[in-house]
Amino acid sequence: MNFPSKLIEEAVNEISRLPGIGKKTALRLALHLLKQKETVTEELSSALLALRKDIRYCTTCHNVADSGDTCSICLSVRRDKQIICVVEDIPDVLAIENTGQYQGLYHVLGGVISPIQGIGPDELKIESLIQRCAGSGVQEVILALPATMEGDTTSFFISRKLKELNIKVSSIARGIPIGGELEYTDEVTLGRSILTRVNYSSE
Amino acid sequence: MNFPSKLIEEAVNEISRLPGIGKKTALRLALHLLKQKETVTEELSSALLALRKDIRYCTTCHNVADSGDTCSICLSVRRDKQIICVVEDIPDVLAIENTGQYQGLYHVLGGVISPIQGIGPDELKIESLIQRCAGSGVQEVILALPATMEGDTTSFFISRKLKELNIKVSSIARGIPIGGELEYTDEVTLGRSILTRVNYSSE
Numbered sequence: 001m002n003f004p005s006k007l008i009e010e011a012v013n014e015i016s017r018l019p020g021i022g023k024k025t026a027l028r029l030a031l032h033l034l035k036q037k038e039t040v041t042e043e044l045s046s047a048l049l050a051l052r053k054d055i056r057y058c059t060t061c062h063n064v065a066d067s068g069d070t071c072s073i074c075l076s077v078r079r080d081k082q083i084i085c086v087v088e089d090i091p092d093v094l095a096i097e098n099t100g101q102y103q104g105l106y107h108v109l110g111g112v113i114s115p116i117q118g119i120g121p122d123e124l125k126i127e128s129l130i131q132r133c134a135g136s137g138v139q140e141v142i143l144a145l146p147a148t149m150e151g152d153t154t155s156f157f158i159s160r161k162l163k164e165l166n167i168k169v170s171s172i173a174r175g176i177p178i179g180g181e182l183e184y185t186d187e188v189t190l191g192r193s194i195l196t197r198v199n200y201s202s203e
Numbered sequence: 204m205n206f207p208s209k210l211i212e213e214a215v216n217e218i219s220r221l222p223g224i225g226k227k228t229a230l231r232l233a234l235h236l237l238k239q240k241e242t243v244t245e246e247l248s249s250a251l252l253a254l255r256k257d258i259r260y261c262t263t264c265h266n267v268a269d270s271g272d273t274c275s276i277c278l279s280v281r282r283d284k285q286i287i288c289v290v291e292d293i294p295d296v297l298a299i300e301n302t303g304q305y306q307g308l309y310h311v312l313g314g315v316i317s318p319i320q321g322i323g324p325d326e327l328k329i330e331s332l333i334q335r336c337a338g339s340g341v342q343e344v345i346l347a348l349p350a351t352m353e354g355d356t357t358s359f360f361i362s363r364k365l366k367e368l369n370i371k372v373s374s375i376a377r378g379i380p381i382g383g384e385l386e387y388t389d390e391v392t393l394g395r396s397i398l399t400r401v402n403y404s405s406e
Contacts, residue, residue, distance in 0.1 A: 011253075021232075044220070048214055048217070050210055063207055064208045
């Protein structure tokens, strides 16, 4: 792809380093910015720079925090401090928050155990989770990790560590999505959903 | 959508003002930047700011120019200065350049005549095209405008203006795309391709 201008070429190169954005989309975005007022580009740049420079992470749960050392969820008096939900990364916190179904705290691991990618337990915030559980009145830890081999390995590792502390450990349910048809569900999910069936009569 | 941080929210708002990027994609991009080194964000911001601040436009053809008042195509000694290809906007220049089939100059109108959007001939670089043709030894003007009503209106308007100057005016061919099947081509295109058939024997 040839560019009529070095400035456009450099902008396209930088934009296309973002995930899911190719050269053609990058060019479309660059030309869009050229058509807008200069303030649009200035506001975009300064928002990105502010995000990257000023962002801080909660020292308790490792979620993002705007200012100070503790995030808004850990600070909130409305949250149930006896339950901790363990997630892989920050988008998972957002996803669970958007359901409106969870009122406890979070713990962001920053990844899952993956020997292939060289990520062991020490690269993740697992030790920090254990210490957090040991020191306070935490009653339950909910593991909300991805339903992959790496996620399951991490769940198993954490649950074994927490056994010693006598804390209830649970995992979010795996099964058929709401609205999902049985015949189009893969065998592993369907098989697991039968094994972990919910007892209606005891509810 | 709730955001855990004002900084993320502001970045997402700015990113999602770009065309074709929604809140979810914007969040994914923002979180991606957070995971990268700070230099990645700095380089992206400065490339965008440089693009918007330092870009200049060719005073002859209104294409982008890196520095000075004339673009690299107008400056090039290899280009045929007797032919001018009229296009709607800068991406069209890129598209034609990438074919490698055209060696003449360009003229970027900056849009097409559209009474509904309030764009008349005076909002476009049409007068500048006429002056350009009148003053120099231009032999042919190729109209490469979109095959829409607005594009056709603009083509008609320009061709009438150029008639007085005694310059040959042509339009890029409309027809069945290379590799296209006849039965899947719309009636208007197919009908037009029969009317504007190319005479093999006279070639």
